[in-house]
Amino acid sequence: MQDCIYTAAESVERSGLKGLPLFKACQDSFFQKMAKRALTQKHSKGKILFLHGDEARYFYFIQKGLVRLFRETLDGSQVTVDILPAGQVLALRTIFEDDLYPYSAEIVENAEITSYPLSYLKDEIQTNNTLALNMLSSMSRCKRRKEQEIEHREIQNAPQRIGCFLLRLIPQNKEGPVTIHLPYDKTLVAARLGMQPETFSRALSKLKRETGIKIKGATIELDTVQQLVQFSCAACSSEFPCKDLQQREF
Amino acid sequence: MQDCIYTAAESVERSGLKGLPLFKACQDSFFQKMAKRALTQKHSKGKILFLHGDEARYFYFIQKGLVRLFRETLDGSQVTVDILPAGQVLALRTIFEDDLYPYSAEIVENAEITSYPLSYLKDEIQTNNTLALNMLSSMSRCKRRKEQEIEHREIQNAPQRIGCFLLRLIPQNKEGPVTIHLPYDKTLVAARLGMQPETFSRALSKLKRETGIKIKGATIELDTVQQLVQFSCAACSSEFPCKDLQQREF
Numbered sequence: 001m002q003d004c005i006y007t008a009a010e011s012v013e014r015s016g017l018k019g020l021p022l023f024k025a026c027q028d029s030f031f032q033k034m035a036k037r038a039l040t041q042k043h044s045k046g047k048i049l050f051l052h053g054d055e056a057r058y059f060y061f062i063q064k065g066l067v068r069l070f071r072e073t074l075d076g077s078q079v080t081v082d083i084l085p086a087g088q089v090l091a092l093r094t095i096f097e098d099d100l101y102p103y104s105a106e107i108v109e110n111a112e113i114t115s116y117p118l119s120y121l122k123d124e125i126q127t128n129n130t131l132a133l134n135m136l137s138s139m140s141r142c143k144r145r146k147e148q149e150i151e152h153r154e155i156q157n158a159p160q161r162i163g164c165f166l167l168r169l170i171p172q173n174k175e176g177p178v179t180i181h182l183p184y185d186k187t188l189v190a191a192r193l194g195m196q197p198e199t200f201s202r203a204l205s206k207l208k209r210e211t212g213i214k215i216k217g218a219t220i221e222l223d224t225v226q227q228l229v230q231f232s233c234a235a236c237s238s239e240f241p242c243k244d245l246q247q248r249e250f
Numbered sequence: 251m252q253d254c255i256y257t258a259a260e261s262v263e264r265s266g267l268k269g270l271p272l273f274k275a276c277q278d279s280f281f282q283k284m285a286k287r288a289l290t291q292k293h294s295k296g297k298i299l300f301l302h303g304d305e306a307r308y309f310y311f312i313q314k315g316l317v318r319l320f321r322e323t324l325d326g327s328q329v330t331v332d333i334l335p336a337g338q339v340l341a342l343r344t345i346f347e348d349d350l351y352p353y354s355a356e357i358v359e360n361a362e363i364t365s366y367p368l369s370y371l372k373d374e375i376q377t378n379n380t381l382a383l384n385m386l387s388s389m390s391r392c393k394r395r396k397e398q399e400i401e402h403r404e405i406q407n408a409p410q411r412i413g414c415f416l417l418r419l420i421p422q423n424k425e426g427p428v429t430i431h432l433p434y435d436k437t438l439v440a441a442r443l444g445m446q447p448e449t450f451s452r453a454l455s456k457l458k459r460e461t462g463i464k465i466k467g468a469t470i471e472l473d474t475v476q477q478l479v480q481f482s483c484a485a486c487s488s489e490f491p492c493k494d495l496q497q498r499e500f
Contacts, residue, residue, distance in 0.1 A: 052487065071401060071487035079401045079487065096390035098493070102397075125383065132382035133375065139389050140346035146396035147352075151321060151329045153403045154444040194404040237302065237321035237329065243348075 016087065017061050017116070022138055025130035033120055040114040049105040049113070056094035056101045058115040062086050065111025066184055068191070069103045080191040083108065085183055093139065095122045108188060141243070148238060153194065156235045158203035159210065161193055163232035166213075166220060172241040174225055182218040207231070267311050267366070270339065272388055275380035283370055290364040299355040299363070306344035306351045308365040312336050315361025316434055318441070319353045330441040333358065335433055343389065345372045358438060391493075398488060403444065406485045408453035409460060411443055413482035416463075416470060422491040424475055432468040457481070 017023060018031050040063065043049065049060065052071050060067075062084055069081040069090065081103050084090055094101055095118055107113075125132050152161050169180050182189060190200035204215065211231045214221040222228065225240075233240045267273060268281050290313060293299065299310065302321050310317075312334055319331040319340065331353050334340055344351055345368055357363075375382050402411050419430050432439060440450035454465065461481045464471040472478060475490075483490045 071397075073401075073405060073485050073487050074489075075484045077405045077485065079404050081397060081400075093390050093393070096387045097394070102394060125386075127379070129377070129379040129382055132379060132386060136375075136382060136385055136389065137346045139386065139393060140343050143343070143389060143393045143396060144347070144352060146393060146400060147321075147331060150331075150396065150399050150403065150444070151323075153400065154329055155323060155327045194400070234325045235323050235327065237323050239324075 016063070017089075017114070020089065022089070022092075022134050023131070025128060025134055026124065030120075030124050030128075034116050037117045037120065038114050040112060043107040043111045043113060045107055045110050047107045049107060050091070050101050052101055052104045054101050056091060056097075056099050056118055059089060059091045059094065059118050059121060060105075061089050061114045061116070063112040063114060065107060065113070066109035066188075067111065067113070068106045068108045068188070070106065071103050080188075080194070083184060083188055083192050091118075092121070092135075094118060095125070109184065144243075148236070148242075151237060152235075156232065158193075158195060158199055159207035160232045160235050161195075162189075162200070162203055162207050163211065163228045164236065165189065165193060167225070167228050167232060167240060168242065170225060176224065178222045178225055180220040180222070182220070185218070266313070266337065267339075267364070272339070272342075272384050273381070275378060275384055276374065280370075280374050280378075284366050287367045287370065288364050290362060293357045293361045293363060295357055295360050297357045299357060300341070300351050302351055302354045304351050306341060306347075306349050306368055309339060309341045309344065309368050309371060310355075311339050311364045311366070313362040313364060315357060315363070316359035316438075317361065317363070318356045318358045318438070320356065321353050330438075330444070333434060333438055333442050341368075342371070342385075344368055345375070359434065394493075398486070398492075401487060402485075406482065408443075408445060408449055409457035410482045410485050411445075412439075412450070412453055412457050413461065413478045414486065415439065415443060417475070417478050417482060417490060418492065420475055426474065428472040428475055430470040430472070432470070435468070 017034065023030075043065070049067065050056070064086050066086075067084045067088075067090060069084065071079050071081060073079070090105060091101060099118070125135070152164060156164065166180055169183065170178055186200065186204075187197055190197045193200065195203065207213065208215055211227045212223070213227055229240045267284065268276075273280075293315070299317065300306070314336050316336075317334045317338075317340060319334065321329050321331060323329070340355060341351060349368070375385070402414060406414065416430055419433065420428055436450065436454075437447055440447050443450065445453065457463065458465055461477045462473070463477055479490045
């Protein structure tokens with residue numbers, strides 16, 4: 001399944017690209033130019049959108065579904081870089097990476113994805129300094145998030161890291177009881193956190209015991225956010241709520 | 251010890267800022283403006299240059315010495331983000347981070363460091379699009395390096411990670427026997443790799459046994475680079491030599 005489901009003219013309306021803070025400095029003429037080459041396609045779970053090191057011609061906006069970004073080592077191990085839901089863009093930074101995709105992308109939940117030519121973005125950024133500055137801010141946030149991941153892998157234990165993952169799903173300044181729905185299945189959450197499924201399962205049970213949170217399938221209930229903040233954020237150099245909860249990948 | 255050892259006029263000549271690829275798009279007028287506010291100071295080992303979360307007014311160029319970037323968690327653990335030698339800049343990205351330093355910086359080897367006002371850089375980047383694009387390329391490389399660190403912490407064992415650290419010290423395309431000098435003492439190498447000193451020591455011995463490299467104090471001898479490449483790069487998604495060996499922090 002890989003059908004063009006919208007015409008280019010419809011894509012510009014449906015894409016949501018125009019609504020992204022990253023592109024707020026772009027004029028209508030940019031979006032119109034993009035729309036002429038935009039292509040929205042359906043992709044089934046399991047499809048590889050592109051491979052790490054492939055020549056990069058397009059960046060993507062996820063309309064529906066989930067995309068897993070990953071890299072593969074020479075000896076065959078896979079490492080999950082991120083898992084992106086609807087509303088996110090991917091492969092934008094390729095224009096600064098020798099025009100090669102810096103990771104592979106796999107559809108992990110049936111998806112609708114719009115592709116746009118990177119060459120148009122490259123042209124735009126050559127003359128639109130505000131777009132360049134917005135990209136710098138966005139990339140700086142992403143980099144801070146990666147540094148935080150390194151920090152957590154160094155000093156947080158597995159239950160604390162799951163606690164941090166859950167806290168990131170809660171709206172900022174939320175008070176009182178909270179219900180969290182996992183955004184994807186536990187195997188993917190484990191992969192995103194770089195844990196084996198059995199490690200994840202044991203760590204989740206420990207998190208439940210130590211914090212008193214309630215877990216029913218993919219739903220987690222907290223009496224208060226503080227249950228997790230006290231447990232996870234004590235072993236972190238950032239204060240809750242984190243500042244980097246906006247755009248995910250780049 | 252924290253004396254101004256050069257006048258501003260001398261600093262512009264000695265600083266090397268002008269020689270950095272990042273600033274190649276800047277005109278002489280930018281460097282002259284910077285020079286008027288540049289201040290080169292000596293700092294003794296142990297001095298804290300700035301703290302994570304402090305209001306950021308300056309970025310820095312390391313003329314001599316070593317600087318450790320780190321973060322501290324609420325429960326008092328420290329995590330080393332990077333260790334920067336002479337020739338590197340630090341705290342540049344602060345202008346995209348709410349004007350707060352995103353880490354703390356400690357002098358770990360007596361240093362001479364030039365400070366420059368971030369406000370001038372901020373002014374310049376508002377109108378100099380090529381500088382913004384160069385910064386995007388540089389930050390993209392830094393981000394790739396952070397992603398590689400996450401990957402290595404997930405799938406490489408400690409000896410493989412030390413092997414990778416050593417490979418990064420070897421000039422690209424080097425053939426035949428190689429002698430590597432550790433750029434700083436082993437305690438700092440361990441901190442940079444997020445290992446306890448005893449873990450590092452055991453892993454270094456294992457690396458020696460498994461690859462046949464020779465270690466004498468801070469000097470490491472290889473018959474050929476392949477000894478380490480086969481051992482470390484098999485568990486990595488990038489091929490040797492890595493593309494991100496240029497500018498370190500941002």
